[in-house]
Amino acid sequence: MKKRTLKYIYIAVVLSFSLLFVAKFGGPAILKAYVETGIGNCRTLPLLCFAPEKELVNPEIDKTYLSELLPYTFPEIEISIPKGFTVIKGEVTKVYYKKRKYNAKSPVIYLLYQKPKFFINLFPQLKKQGVENNYDFLTRTMNAKVKDIDNVTDVFFVIMKTIFTPNLGDQKNIKMVKFESLDKRGFITYNLNPPENYFDCDVIRSDDTFCKIYIKDKGARLDLDKVLAIISTLNTSNTSTLDESK
Numbered sequence: 001m002k003k004r005t006l007k008y009i010y011i012a013v014v015l016s017f018s019l020l021f022v023a024k025f026g027g028p029a030i031l032k033a034y035v036e037t038g039i040g041n042c043r044t045l046p047l048l049c050f051a052p053e054k055e056l057v058n059p060e061i062d063k064t065y066l067s068e069l070l071p072y073t074f075p076e077i078e079i080s081i082p083k084g085f086t087v088i089k090g091e092v093t094k095v096y097y098k099k100r101k102y103n104a105k106s107p108v109i110y111l112l113y114q115k116p117k118f119f120i121n122l123f124p125q126l127k128k129q130g131v132e133n134n135y136d137f138l139t140r141t142m143n144a145k146v147k148d149i150d151n152v153t154d155v156f157f158v159i160m161k162t163i164f165t166p167n168l169g170d171q172k173n174i175k176m177v178k179f180e181s182l183d184k185r186g187f188i189t190y191n192l193n194p195p196e197n198y199f200d201c202d203v204i205r206s207d208d209t210f211c212k213i214y215i216k217d218k219g220a221r222l223d224l225d226k227v228l229a230i231i232s233t234l235n236t237s238n239t240s241t242l243d244e245s246k
Contacts, residue, residue, distance in 0.1 A: 051176065057180050059181060077089060077111055090111070107217050110213075141164055165189060169196060181231070187202050
């Protein structure tokens with residue numbers, strides 16, 4: 001699985017940079033045209049025009065709701081999840097989201113994990129652009145928009161945003177928020193569109209470990225406050241037990 005994951009990531013990187021260097025000397029207009037022709041525009045792929053619309057700092061967590069969650073322990077991840085969800089831990093890869101189908105009728109939550117500086121080790125050239133850790137990489141990716149493209153690096157992050165974001169249903173309804181709470185910060189991209197809600201949560205802990213929590217909420221049982229409560233229970237490999245204070 002690890003070799004296959006890296007294979008798909010490297011293929012995406014090689015193809016992206018091969019095309020980007022061809023367009024390098026064309027200026028912002030040609031770079032934007034390249035993205036719109038090859039990937040999409042704001043109409044066909046609204047994600048390319050979205051960025052966080054607000055920031056949630058230390059949001060209040062419903063402790064009563066926390067008591068209803070069930071603890072799950074996987075290698076590298078501990079988290080509490082609502083009853084009725086199938087939980088799967090996978091690997092970070094475009095194919096994992098886009099092509100692998102999970103056809104169970106129940107709601108499902110996918111968990112993905114990477115070590116500190118994973119993305120910087122994968123793309124060391126980004127250090128020259130001031131990207132030093134997983135959070136810097138995530139921030140540039142989530143804020144990438146076609147209209148802001150000015151150079152090849154901007155195009156790279158727009159491409160990564162499409163690779164990084166799983167299916168969220170009808171993108172016309174998606175929203176994105178930035179959050180910070182205790183030892184965690186990150187971004188939540190979500191679509192509240194009953195009878196099926198979607199949440200894509202990209203979480204960076206204070207030690208720069210990365211976790212993605214992708215929720216396909218069949219039945220639309222969850223809202224943003226409940227998802228923030230779920231995130232608050234997350235701990236990664238360098239912590240042996242869930243923080244009972246949350």
